Amino acid sequence: MSWLVSLTRFWSSEVVIRSVTNAVITREVDSAVCVLTINRDEKRNALSVELCAELVAALEKCVADGARTIVLTGAGSVFSAGADLDETDFHGELYPAIEHLIQTMATLPIPIVAFVNGQAIGAGAMLAMACDIRIASPIAGFRIPVSDMAIGVDAATVEALESLVGGSRARAMLLYGWVLPSSEAVDCGFALRQGTLDDAIEMATEISTKAPLTIKQLKMEFARDAFSFAERNEAREEAWNSDDHVEVTRARKEGREPKFTGR
Structure with a gap:
């Protein structure tokens, strides 16, 4: 957007x-x-x-x-x-x-x-x-x-x-x-x-239009001392394996902006 x-x-x-x-x-x-x-x-x-x-x-x-x-x-x-x-x-x-x-x-x-x-x-x-x-x-x-x-x-x-x-x-x-x-x-x-x-x-x-799970993972990295490596890695994997990541590919093929749901 x-x-x-x-x-x-x-x-x-x-x-x-x-x-x-x-x-x-x-x-x-x-x-x-x-x-x-x-x-x-x-x-x-x-x-x-x-x-x-x-x-x-x-x-x-x-x-x-x-x-x-x-x-x-x-x-x-x-x-x-x-x-x-x-x-x-x-x-x-x-x-x-x-x-x-x-x-x-x-x-x-x-x-x-x-x-x-x-x-x-x-x-x-x-x-x-x-x-x-x-x-x-x-x-x-x-x-x-x-x-x-x-x-x-x-x-x-x-x-x-x-x-x-x-x-x-x-x-x-x-x-x-x-x-x-x-x-x-x-x-x-x-x-x-x-x-x-x-x-x-x-x-x-x-x-607010960006991918929420990626935003969440980045926030955890910026506050890395408050989270364990396992917690941060889990958040990273959650972003990679999300429906939103699939939505990026789908939106690109359809020539539109992706609509992120945080799932």
């Missing part, structure tokens, strides 16, 4: 508000794409224990309802200002809740496209890092000021940041609290491109 067809599909589909919770808004785009909006603008979309739990529940519900991609963004002008410093037990409750949210995102069987609508700070930047693809607003920026907060940072976060932005930038962001601006995030490959929420939804809609 071309980008133009994908865009036409998006604009011609009905957007339905499916559920509203205190801190997360979920809406469905053409049944295949869920848009999750962090809705704590008054707190600059800071991550609380409750919000982390709501996001996990919303992500899992999107999968259970048959979505093939998810778009994650923030309400207002900030993607997320990071951890909610009003939480009473940051180390014992909030940080584990944030880690569980990020682990859920990494191991989800469908991709997450972030539209980073504004500043992503601390745990907010980590939230953006946990998404599979990032589209950044021109006003977006990424900052992880852990050295100002006297907290420990897990090895996975350091390694992921180093992989995504490069060693020099990772050190500047973690040791100094240096801000990675939107344009440089694109230049270094951390963000795919600058754009809008519509651009993120367009990309998510295009991805």
